[in-house]
Amino acid sequence: MAEDKKLVEAITSMDVDFAQWYTDVCKKAELMSYSSVKGCMIFKPAGYAIWENIKNEMDRRFKETGVENVYLPMFIPESLLEKEKDHVEGFAPEVAWVTYGGLNPLQERMCVRPTSETLFCDFYKDEIQSYRDLPKVYNQWCSVVRWEKETRPFLRSREFLWQEGHTAHATAEDAEARTQQMLNLYADFCEEVLAIPVIKGRKTDKEKFAGAEATYTIEALMHDGKALQSGTSHNFGDGFAKAFGIQYTDKDNKLKYVHQTSWGTTTRLIGAVIMTHGDNSGLVLPPKVAPVQVDIIPIMQKKEGVLDKAYEVRDAIKAAGLRVKVDDSDKNPGWKFSEQEMRGIPVRVEMGPRDIEANQAIVVRRDTREKITVAIDELAVKLPEILDTIQKDMLERARAHRDAHTYVAVNYDEFKETAANKPGFIKAMWCGEQACEDKIKEETTCTSRCMPFAQEQLSDVCVCCGKPAKKMVYWGKAY
Amino acid sequence: MAEDKKLVEAITSMDVDFAQWYTDVCKKAELMSYSSVKGCMIFKPAGYAIWENIKNEMDRRFKETGVENVYLPMFIPESLLEKEKDHVEGFAPEVAWVTYGGLNPLQERMCVRPTSETLFCDFYKDEIQSYRDLPKVYNQWCSVVRWEKETRPFLRSREFLWQEGHTAHATAEDAEARTQQMLNLYADFCEEVLAIPVIKGRKTDKEKFAGAEATYTIEALMHDGKALQSGTSHNFGDGFAKAFGIQYTDKDNKLKYVHQTSWGTTTRLIGAVIMTHGDNSGLVLPPKVAPVQVDIIPIMQKKEGVLDKAYEVRDAIKAAGLRVKVDDSDKNPGWKFSEQEMRGIPVRVEMGPRDIEANQAIVVRRDTREKITVAIDELAVKLPEILDTIQKDMLERARAHRDAHTYVAVNYDEFKETAANKPGFIKAMWCGEQACEDKIKEETTCTSRCMPFAQEQLSDVCVCCGKPAKKMVYWGKAY
Numbered sequence: 001m002a003e004d005k006k007l008v009e010a011i012t013s014m015d016v017d018f019a020q021w022y023t024d025v026c027k028k029a030e031l032m033s034y035s036s037v038k039g040c041m042i043f044k045p046a047g048y049a050i051w052e053n054i055k056n057e058m059d060r061r062f063k064e065t066g067v068e069n070v071y072l073p074m075f076i077p078e079s080l081l082e083k084e085k086d087h088v089e090g091f092a093p094e095v096a097w098v099t100y101g102g103l104n105p106l107q108e109r110m111c112v113r114p115t116s117e118t119l120f121c122d123f124y125k126d127e128i129q130s131y132r133d134l135p136k137v138y139n140q141w142c143s144v145v146r147w148e149k150e151t152r153p154f155l156r157s158r159e160f161l162w163q164e165g166h167t168a169h170a171t172a173e174d175a176e177a178r179t180q181q182m183l184n185l186y187a188d189f190c191e192e193v194l195a196i197p198v199i200k201g202r203k204t205d206k207e208k209f210a211g212a213e214a215t216y217t218i219e220a221l222m223h224d225g226k227a228l229q230s231g232t233s234h235n236f237g238d239g240f241a242k243a244f245g246i247q248y249t250d251k252d253n254k255l256k257y258v259h260q261t262s263w264g265t266t267t268r269l270i271g272a273v274i275m276t277h278g279d280n281s282g283l284v285l286p287p288k289v290a291p292v293q294v295d296i297i298p299i300m301q302k303k304e305g306v307l308d309k310a311y312e313v314r315d316a317i318k319a320a321g322l323r324v325k326v327d328d329s330d331k332n333p334g335w336k337f338s339e340q341e342m343r344g345i346p347v348r349v350e351m352g353p354r355d356i357e358a359n360q361a362i363v364v365r366r367d368t369r370e371k372i373t374v375a376i377d378e379l380a381v382k383l384p385e386i387l388d389t390i391q392k393d394m395l396e397r398a399r400a401h402r403d404a405h406t407y408v409a410v411n412y413d414e415f416k417e418t419a420a421n422k423p424g425f426i427k428a429m430w431c432g433e434q435a436c437e438d439k440i441k442e443e444t445t446c447t448s449r450c451m452p453f454a455q456e457q458l459s460d461v462c463v464c465c466g467k468p469a470k471k472m473v474y475w476g477k478a479y
Numbered sequence: 480m481a482e483d484k485k486l487v488e489a490i491t492s493m494d495v496d497f498a499q500w501y502t503d504v505c506k507k508a509e510l511m512s513y514s515s516v517k518g519c520m521i522f523k524p525a526g527y528a529i530w531e532n533i534k535n536e537m538d539r540r541f542k543e544t545g546v547e548n549v550y551l552p553m554f555i556p557e558s559l560l561e562k563e564k565d566h567v568e569g570f571a572p573e574v575a576w577v578t579y580g581g582l583n584p585l586q587e588r589m590c591v592r593p594t595s596e597t598l599f600c601d602f603y604k605d606e607i608q609s610y611r612d613l614p615k616v617y618n619q620w621c622s623v624v625r626w627e628k629e630t631r632p633f634l635r636s637r638e639f640l641w642q643e644g645h646t647a648h649a650t651a652e653d654a655e656a657r658t659q660q661m662l663n664l665y666a667d668f669c670e671e672v673l674a675i676p677v678i679k680g681r682k683t684d685k686e687k688f689a690g691a692e693a694t695y696t697i698e699a700l701m702h703d704g705k706a707l708q709s710g711t712s713h714n715f716g717d718g719f720a721k722a723f724g725i726q727y728t729d730k731d732n733k734l735k736y737v738h739q740t741s742w743g744t745t746t747r748l749i750g751a752v753i754m755t756h757g758d759n760s761g762l763v764l765p766p767k768v769a770p771v772q773v774d775i776i777p778i779m780q781k782k783e784g785v786l787d788k789a790y791e792v793r794d795a796i797k798a799a800g801l802r803v804k805v806d807d808s809d810k811n812p813g814w815k816f817s818e819q820e821m822r823g824i825p826v827r828v829e830m831g832p833r834d835i836e837a838n839q840a841i842v843v844r845r846d847t848r849e850k851i852t853v854a855i856d857e858l859a860v861k862l863p864e865i866l867d868t869i870q871k872d873m874l875e876r877a878r879a880h881r882d883a884h885t886y887v888a889v890n891y892d893e894f895k896e897t898a899a900n901k902p903g904f905i906k907a908m909w910c911g912e913q914a915c916e917d918k919i920k921e922e923t924t925c926t927s928r929c930m931p932f933a934q935e936q937l938s939d940v941c942v943c944c945g946k947p948a949k950k951m952v953y954w955g956k957a958y
Binding site: 033035036037040041042043044045048049051052068069070071072073074075076077080093094095096097098099100101102103109110112119122123126127138142143145147158159161 | 512514515516519520521522523524527528530531547548549550551552553554555556559572573574575576577578579580581582588589591598601602605606617621622624626637638640
């Protein structure tokens with residue numbers, strides 16, 4: 001049973017070394033594996049299944065708002081990447097270049113897409129002629145490549161999976177409305193599906209996307225007090241349209257430039273789930289994205305009738321629409337409990353011969369370890385309720401943790417003191433000058449996470465320079 | 480209405496120029512668009528939605544057989560690609576090479592995966608230690624790159640979408656069983672979902688996959704009489720396992736090599752659908768993969784109550800589980816009919832003021848143009864039945880066409896005569912020697928499509944050389 005031992009042997013405590021705890025969970029919950037390709041990871045079945053659940057539900061929500069899926073090439077000719085000045089400056093240093101096709105050098109080298117604004121622009125240039133062709137609200141699910149130096153499972157790797165939406169609109173107002181609509185969709189998704197509360201806001205100019213007029217972001221707080229940018233939505237105005245010549249004839253018969261947006265979320269959401277909800281026994285998955293929601297663990301499974309009953313219960317639970325399995329392997333129940341905890345399965349159902357005789361089972365919540373006695377013939381009714389409760393409780397606990405680790409600083413000493421000693425978000429006023437952002441980053445390693453939509457007037461002056469304040473900003477140390 | 484005109488203007492007749500008809504349909508049904516990236520195409524919403532339907536249903540069938548999805552890197556270091564001799568010889572001449580990461584040349588160049596056997600082997604080498612770790616039945620949905628010189632939409636492009644399954648088993652028997660199970664799954668899928676009948680068989684050594692012991696294939700016949708390889712399943716034996724050192728400790732405590740398989744289908748299935756079912760009015764989609772199954776076209780839609788009724792009917796049909804839309808654009812009904820036909824929507828429902836008064840609508844089948852009068856309040860019940868009938872009829876028509884274009888040749892003159900004048904499959908006996916395959920290909924451009932599982936003894940001698948025959952082979956000109 002070497003492999004079982006490997007799975008359940010103690011992981012590093014998150015209080016001792018959070019980074020090591022994170023890596024341990026990724027590996028021991030069998031979410032991923034390192035590969036021979038430096039900086040690229042393998043999504044194992046347990047990890048990929050979480051992504052499939054994220055993708056299916058997010059895609060469903062996209063389509064409800066009129067999004068259509070497409071697929072564009074993975075390569076971008078260098079001349080195309082270079083068409084928008086800010087954009088190429090942001091991405092060229094970190095792309096992978098294809099220089100040979102088969103045995104022959106390419107006439108023009110191509111990069112593997114780090115993002116696809118330029119390809120969508122090139123496509124839209126031909127697709128859009130009239131106001132009747134607008135809006136275009138396209139999205140693709142694919143992988144992208146950025147040649148990162150430091151990588152971490154799910155959070156930063158040279159290749160990662162994501163979705164990228166790219167839209168074109170007749171007016172600036174339509175583009176802005178779509179930019180915000182998608183940010184709100186992301187925020188709702190994180191809260192309702194991943195049980196992760198987020199701060200919605202706008203990035204400062206220093207932190208915005210290469211080529212964007214405005215970047216909106218959702219920022220989550222991980223268990224260790226670090227911030228994780230969890231999704232972004234960009235309004236490009238007509239900058240790309242002018243660079244690529246994307247014009248349409250409007251109802252008034254005039255030629256106008258389109259207004260564009262893009263928005264994306266990535267497999268780093270899996271990292272967010274791990275670091276928001278995990279504990280020292282391993283992963284804790286929100287029921288809505290858990291590949292397996294219920295793990296039935298028979299006790300004394302060799303006794304006649306135990307396994308049969310377990311399968312019968314499984315079928316009833318499955319018929320109620322839950323994702324359920326019976327762990328009928330020949331390991332002992334203790335091992336199975338540890339495995340279920342490591343893998344973050346939201347509940348386990350313990351059921352032995354005497355329980356069966358008494359028509360009862362013990363349901364154990366992964367998140368709180370609470371034990372609930374349920375009549376066996378009521379499991380199919382009670383489990384959906386218990387899973388709903390877990391989903392809600394997980395969000396509330398994450399929110400309470402976030403709020404308890406959100407601090408206010410009204411002067412620079414307070415800011416530095418908080419940054420040095422209290423991991424979490426720091427809310428503080430800002431003058432709007434990049435010089436202050438740069439200074440704060442250099443001296444505290446905190447970056448501006450966002451200017452939240454929900455502004456508060458904490459004081460009248462910038463926390464850094466003392467000049468009049470323009471915005472309240474969330475600051476934090478970020479992944 | 481320039482764009483509408485573009486869509487419905489006449490396409491080339493398939494009888495005049497089948498290749499041009501195909502390209503016209505791909506473009507005018509808005510399935511795809513050419514891109515600035517040479518040899519790579521763009522999947523537009525109508526094309527990608529077909530792939531999504533294929534993927535969802537095939538993936539569901541995979542999972543029923545125990546397949547788990549994973550995701551491996553898109554890059555393969557050159558040294559890894561080179562580990563299996565036959566494999567690298569087959570693929571190295573047609574891969575795209577990444578030589579720079581950001582501003583720095585790579586120490587070892589990497590190709591963009593043309594297929595992932597080598598990566599899966601490298602992964603399995605670490606994952607598999609004991610018989611308890613077997614079988615591994617993994618699959619990934621991704622894109623791959625092969626540097627083709629000639630490309631055609633969906634059929635052959637430098638980047639294409641596919642699924643690739645890669646499995647490892649304890650015994651040769653298990654591997655063979657999985658290889659055949661997946662071929663059967665593909666065949667059932669093509670017939671039941673795409674309404675495309677296929678011939679199941681084994682490839683000759685000349686035509687098998689680089690590195691495989693045996694390649695099985697499903698071969699379909701397109702409307703023009705050309706064959707299309709539509710899915711393949713490979714048994715690798717322990718060849719890759721030996722090249723990569725993938726060993727496990729068996730129950731008897733002995734170290735053994737695993738036996739492996741791989742199997743794949745691609746977006747060329749979309750091409751198969753177009754070329755099997757399409758006609759001179761455009762695309763004809765089997766209901767099971769049609770993104771929109773029912774197109775409600777209101778007649779005199781400005782009359783009070785017409786559009787309201789159309790929306791009411793749409794909601795009822797949607798509630799019955801069908802994919803339905805109302806075409807409420809300001810085009811005239813004639814345009815709308817042509818568009819619906821070009822896009823291959825399986826039925827349209829025509830409904831005007833007098834129809835509504837009489838509680839009736841005209842349902843027009845895309846495949847046969849048959850008009851069926853249905854009571855409006857029975858549409859939600861009748862349409863699923865009509866769609867089922869269409870699905871079945873399309874398969875039967877395709878089968879009849881295939882059978883009517885399948886010929887027997889018992890001597891070489893007959894073979895050449897048939898190959899020259901009768902587009903279709905040719906069934907003929909073969910001695911088993913590659914020399915005869917080569918001669919037939921050179922002189923008739925026919926290749927061996929497969930040695931069908933359903934063998935017939937057409938004669939005792941090879942159709943080419945007259946030596947004793949070993950196998951009946953399906954021959955054909957192929958895409």
